[in-house]
Amino acid sequence: MLKLDDLQAILHTLVDNIDTGIHIINQDGLTILYNKKMAEIEGMNHSDVLGKNIPELFNFQKESESTLMSALQTGAVTKSSKQTYFNQKGQEITTINDTFPIYDCNKQIIGAIEVAKDITNLEQIIRDNILNKGDTKFTFDSIIGRSVNFQEVIENSKRATRTASSILIVGETGTGKELFAQSIHNGSKRSSGPFISQNCAALPDSLIEGILFGTKKGAFTGSIERPGLFEQAEGGTILLDEINSLHPSLQAKLLRALQERTIRRVGDTKDKKIDVRIIATINQDPIDAIANDQLRKDLYYRLSVVSLFIPPLRERKCDIPELSKFFIQKFNILFDLNIRGISKHVFSLFDAYDWPGNVRELEHIIEGAMNLIEPEEEIIDFPHLPLPFRQKTSSLEPSISEAMISDMFKDIDDDHLSLEKYMVNTEKKYLAKVLQDHDYNISKAAKTLDISRQSLQYRLRKFNLK
CATH class of the missing domain: 1.10.10 (Arc Repressor Mutant, subunit A)
Structure with a gap:
């Protein structure tokens, strides 16, 4: 039979190693047990919490909002209750709590215990993904590029604003897929509705389904009644970035939403009608994604009612001067500089470079160069470029003449092709x-x-x- 000391050691090990926060207070409201997980959730030190009152440690709009204090003072039992509050450092904490009063043999309350699950990051993810009309800053006027292929994509995108059909935007990382998605939304009849963006690769499968389709209270431990992003995008547009990262089972559920215009929350038995335009993006050839079992063929055909193929920067290098000019103007304002342009040598390197990171990489290189340039200098030259880029381009031979560099700012002659x-x-x-x-x-x-x-x-x- 276990000795009392052994039993206490077992309980102490269990309490400190489970992936659930536990906080116990006595009849005076003082903390008598506070495990490691709860300290991690609330961003507090174990020693700073023991022996202290809840109001000394955390800020609630009202003291009654503390489920732990409510259990102690009124005997209230709460289950799967969402609670948002702040620690002493001003950090916001959101948890799902089960809270119970503790009774002695005479049925008198002698304390309270709270068991908590942390959903702070989940709450932040959901808030970050919801973009209202004022946050969708990109329109077709924001898109820079005069190459033939790129202009064709812009024209096709403008035509797509007239309908509510689903769209698949294909393009490498950094080509500006979300820029096109926002422009389509803002140019459509749905522009007054919400625009919600979710990167499908940013979250584990265990979370993404509930975030997209919502949850029903009691569907699983700690679940609450919550609308998903599809419901929150009602009347507007939802952007699903990197759709090929979505698990096949969720792709099947998405296909059903596309076909039937209904969704079902996790744990629910009822369908909800939705009026949402779906725009999806993929950063690889969709045919390759299908061949590699990363994208369901039936979902591809349903999504690609309108397909937009954004060319990589290496296939539209004639746009580099205009893009460079835009980024210089942007960072001149941010950094209070007066940079007038880029040297011919740097432009020759830009033209010879393959741009694996596309437009985003160009922007980062110009931003990096403008961090290194002296205030009195006006031209970005080779020494100003970030070291990794200089190392990658050191072996490249300039492939264009000064006359050609000058011509890059002009329209291409009728008798020449880009x-x-x-x-x-x-x-x-x-x-x-x-x-x-x-x-x-x-x-x-x-x-x-x-x-x-x-x-x-x-x-x-x-x-x-x-």
Whole structure:
């Protein structure tokens, strides 16, 4: 049989190692037990809480809002109750609590115990994802680029504002997919409604379903009645970023929402009708994502009623001067500088560089350079560039002349094609030739091109080749 000391040691180990916060106060309201998890949730030191009253340690709008004090003073029992309050450092804390009074053998209250789950980060995530009309700052006027391919995407996006069909935006990281999504929302009849953005890769599967579709109270331990982002986006637009990161089971549930215009909260048995436009983004070729089992084929076809393919920066380098000018003006205002431009040497490196991080990388490089430039200097030159970029471009030979750099700021002559247009035309001609050589047999043409049939069909649709 266990000795009392052994039993206390076991209980102490259990209380301090479970993933649930525990706080116990005595009949005077003083803390007598406060485990490690509760200290972690509330951002407090164990030694600072023991022997202290709740009002000394935490701030509530009203003392009665403390479920622990309410249990002590009134005997109230609360279950799965959401509580938001502040610690001594002013940090906001949000928990789901089960709170009970403690009775002695004479049924007198001698204390209270609170068991808490931390949802502070979840609350912050939900708040951060909700963007009202005033926060969707991007419109089509915000989009910079005059290359042929890029202008075509802009025009197609403007046409898409006229309907409520779902949209799939395809583009590498840093190409500006959310910029297009916000512009479409602000140019549509839904512009007065909410715009909600959720990165599907930012949260674990255990959380994302409840955040998207909502939860019903009692569906699982600590769950409360909460509308999901789809319900909160009613009458507006929801952007699902990196849709290929969503678990296949959730992709199936999303497909149902698209087809039937209804959603079902986690743990509920009833469907709710929704009026939401869905825009999804993906940072890789969707055909490759399907082949790698990252994207359901049926969801792809349902999402891609309108497909927008944003070209990477390396395929529209003629836009670099205009983009650079915009970022310089932006950081001149932020940093109180008067930078007039970029040296020809730097522009030659920009033109030779492959830009794996796309427009976002260009912005960061210019911001980094303007942090290193002296206040009296007016031109960004090679020594001002961030060291990693200088190291990556040290072996690149300038590939354009001064005259060509000057021409980058002008419209391309009628008798010349941009690199992007030339590459597009070349790819289209080669695809057409290979198809013709194989009597338009897709399988044989795909084998010659060393790509899958789906990838070839995707390119044929992209280039409108029949």
